[in-house]
């Protein structure tokens with residue numbers, strides 16, 4: 081506290097928009113990213129090089145990365161599930177990439193058509209290629225508390241995947257409450273198990289807000305030493321392969337809560353509010 085920096089990693093242009101049914105023009109996505117680039121973020125996830133059959137909304141990812149006005153000091157990130165995705169991200173000049181796995185088998189199969197073990201084998205060459213190219217690689221772990229297909233997730237299962245992704249060279253691990261139903265005490269128990277497996281400093285919280293507890297889950301995570309949180313402007317989003325899951329916790333709400341708690345985010349609230357209005361208007365136009 082007392083002005084300690086807590087980073088909000090903006091994921092709205094990817095996690096927020098990927099779930100929108102109406103296909104949004106690249107120009108509109110670019111306008112949103114360009115506005116977000118003036119808010120004070122260090123990292124913004126803007127793209128996803130996945131199969132357009134699986135997630136049609138992300139088919140414009142190369143156009144978005146090619147069209148944005150890049151700000152110095154901001155890393156523009158992209159999801160890359162396999163080598164094909166990695167090559168696409170590199171060609172589009174993503175500043176960093178992310179591999180995304182799951183702590184539950186059911187979600188892994190539904191989301192990326194692979195068992196956890198198979199997915200780790202697919203990620204390994206991506207991580208190696210990223211490291212060789214000096215491109216930072218982040219790791220996501222979904223369903224860290226529960227899974228829409230398998231029910232409750234054991235904290236040890238999360239710790240196991242965290243250990244693997246960290247060993248591959250992921251510089252940060254983003255822990256996803258994909259369904260948005262976790263309780264703070266479940267988040268704390270999960271974090272304690274993961275902290276036994278990897279260093280505290282590599283952890284980030286990625287909480288969807290279906291049950292309205294994401295801000296409380298962030299507070300529980302702050303108490304466990306987490307200092308990076310993913311959020312989506314306007315609270316947009318959900319995951320196409322997590323039925324019923326709502327959007328990420330809203331960036332502007334996380335900024336407000338962190339500020340109330342005495343942390344510094346470095347973000348400009350006026351810009352966040354304008355960007356939230358723009359993001360929500362893109363949804364309402366559908």
Ligand code: HMG
Nearest residue numbers: 129130131134161164165191192193220222223256258319
């Ligand atoms: P697959 O069917 O196992 O793979 O899909 P495949 O290699 O057999 O390829 C199938 C088709 O996809 C082929 O095309 C490939 O060419 C194509 P077809 O022959 O049918 O015309 N393909 C690709 N196209 C473009 N870019 C690529 C690519 N790779 C293959 N990189 C695959 C495996 C991973 C591709 C697929 O399952 C997929 O795209 N899944 C995406 C799922 C996704 O994006 N989900 C949302 C993001 S994750 C999330 O939101 C959670 C997170 O926010 C954290 C949290 O909240 O928990 C991160």
Ligand code: MG
Nearest residue numbers: 095256258319
């Ligand atoms: Mg997510």
